[in-house]
Amino acid sequence: MNPVFAALIIPFLGTALGSAFVFFIRREMPPLVQKLLLGFASGVMVAASVWSLIIPAIDMGQGPSAILPPTVGLLGGFAFLLLIDYVTPHIHPGGGTEGPESRLSRTAKLSLAVTIHNFPEGMAVGVAIAGALTADFNMAGALALSLGIAIQNVPEGAIISMPLRAEGNSRWKAFAIGSLSGIVEPVGGALVLLLATSVLGIMPYMLAFAAGAMLYVVVEELVPEYSQGKHSNIGTVGFAIGFALMMVLDVVLG
16 A cells, blocks of 8 residues: 555544444443543644654754744644634533534534544644655654554544434444544645645644644643543553553654
8 A cells, every 4th residue: 555645544544443333332432441542542642743743843944943933833733723613613522612602413513523623633644744755754654643643533433423323323324424524634634745745845834733733632622531520540541651652653663
C-alpha cells in the first residue's frame, strides 16, 4: 500500500473500528474503560503534538527567530478550534452543550463535536506527510502519528455509535454514522497536504497549527471528560501509557 494513502486512511479506520463496538457490546461502554481510553487518547495526542509536530516545526527554523513560526502556528490552532466551538452547536461527550442554540438532537450534536475535532487530526497527518515529502522528515514518523491518532479514534467512534444504538437505531446505522464522523480526517489531511507541498514556507506554521488544534481537543474535550466523577486516576494512568507509547513509536519509527 502506498505510504501516503496509508497514513491518510489509518485514522479513519480507527474511528470505524471503535464504531464497530456496537456489534460486540450490548450495553454502553463501562465508565472505567471509557476513562482509560480517553486518558490513553489524551496521552497519544499530546506526545504526537510535541514529537511529531512542534519539535519538527522548531527544527525547520534557524537562529533565535526559529521559535516565532511555531509559536504563531500553535496559538493559531488554539484560536481556530476555539472559534469553531463558539459558532457551532455541539455537545461534549460528558453532556455539556456549547455553541449557539439549535434544534439539533443530542446525538447529532455529539456526532458534530467528534466530526469537528477530527478535522485538525487529519490536518496534523497531512502536514506530517507533507514534511516527509518536501523536507527532511521521515515518512515513518508520519505513519507513527497516523497510527497514534487512529488509536485515540477508537473510543471516539464508540462514543458515537453506542449511544445511537441505545436510542433504538440498528447496529448497522449506528456503525455507519459513527464511522462517517471520521471521514473528515483523510479529506482534511489531503487538502492540507496539497496546500503545504505547494507553499513550503508555511510548513512550520502548519505543523504547529495542527499541534495547537490537537492540544485544544485534549484540554477542552478529553481531559475534562475522564476527570469527572470517581476513579479519575484511571484516566491519568491511560494518559501515561498513551504518552509513553506514542513517544516510543515516534522515536523508534521516526
